[in-house]
Amino acid sequence: MENKGLNKVDLIFEKIDSKEVLMKAFKMSSAEIIQSILDSGLKGRGGAGFPTGLKWKYTAAEKDPVKYIVCNADEGEPGTFKDREILDRVSNKVHGGMAIAGRAIGAKKGIVYLRGEYRYLLPKLMPELDSFHKMIKEIGYDFNIEYCMGSGAYICGEESALFESVEGKRGEPRNKPPYPTVSGVFNKPTSINNVETLVTTMMIINHGAQNFIQYGTKDSRGSKVFSISGDTPTPGIFELELGMTVQQFVNEFGDGDTKAVQVGGASGFCVPRKKFTETIIGFEGTPTGGSMKLFNSSRSMYNVLHNYLDFFTEESCGQCTPCRVGCQQLLKGVEKVKKGEAKSTYLTELMKLADSMKIAAKCGLGQSVGNAFKSIVGNFREEIIY
């Protein structure tokens, strides 16, 4: 397995002339743009990691005259704050990426779904959006972006729940298929991409796919922005080349006493110290939407798990039984074991419940509760029981 170590990169926040990049993009055909994103191997930066080029290709193939490009800025995963920083510092690149995506898939309309917690950004974003609209008009391209605000629901980061919310309804995930590329927001073909993904596409157009694939590994091309928090002397936002091991990451960001790293937030995986050297941060190992939380030996992993389960119990939309009841039972279950009201073997039953949720829950929320649950209970069983 290739291992490139830890390298800092400056792509996402790099200053560029948006107008120049957009003019370059608009000289390209839809197929050329899509091909260059496909060549770059870019996978979605929100966490799920679907190849962006394919998403655009499928949406472009739809015949409907009305299509949408949606920017998912409902960044709610615990430990993730990169999209806020990106919107704050380089919103021109987010809007630019949307216009490029629009050109690729044949959409004239873009929607940014911004989480309610980031409403304070609007007074800055609105004038920036105005200048973007002016600039794009000068180039002679017809594309319009609107902002839609969330109102404090984690589940709306799930693509189909987000569409429901944009349509003014409860943010309850839809059944799939149909997938968004066929029937998304307002039941129109939609490409929904993460904030960082859109910025990255703009940088790929700017620098070329061949330059982009110099970074990262075969399975995880490029670099990405990491949100680093917890027990670290240097919390914050860092753009790093993909393909490093957790050990290399901890060497750089740990406090010398790191016992576990939660990769990918509450819905991600807990990597214990003994697995630091063998775990690669990326799609060939443990993927992340950017959330990296470090825990040192003063922390109780029971508290970490309890906090996550409490989070999921509150944020489950309640629509499907495996998730609604499953989250509650996992939470109650670990409390019982901790208090000694249930035998430690009860944890094995709870592990099975987490497996059932993965199979039976309707959307990514319920399906991924088991990630944190199983990796924390599996690696820190003693801490959960005693």
Added chain:
Amino acid sequence: MYQVGNLVKELSDRHGRERESLMPILQDIVQKHNYLTDEAMVEVARELDISAAEVYGTASFYTFLDTQVKGKYVIRVCKTITCSMKGKSDIIHTLEDMLKIKVGETTADKQFSLIETNCIGWCHKAPAILINEMPYTELTPEKVTEIIKNYMQK
């Protein structure tokens, strides 16, 4: 309790009367009045020609669209793991002492409400709170005391 007056009509003129206008209208009412009264939701339903149950059903799904009385300043304290590890409890105790209310309550003069919330995206500067839409980060009991004093004088 506030009077809705012409607000719903004004907002519907601005945002439209389609189903997708519902969220922006409700959000704007909350921006102005801090929470949604039954009367306001019925008025929105009438204006958009949908059932009041639909409006309530939607509003009650979203934690920021409060349907219970809230104060002029809603303090949301992040309780997710990093803030929790970095001293959220001290912040809560300080706020409870200052405002003489518990989490989930509103002061008698309807100036402040204190609630806990899930991750607000400031983990690197924990602990963090939101007061209405403004984030305050890297808090200490002293710092949060100063902030609330300023709000009390507003």
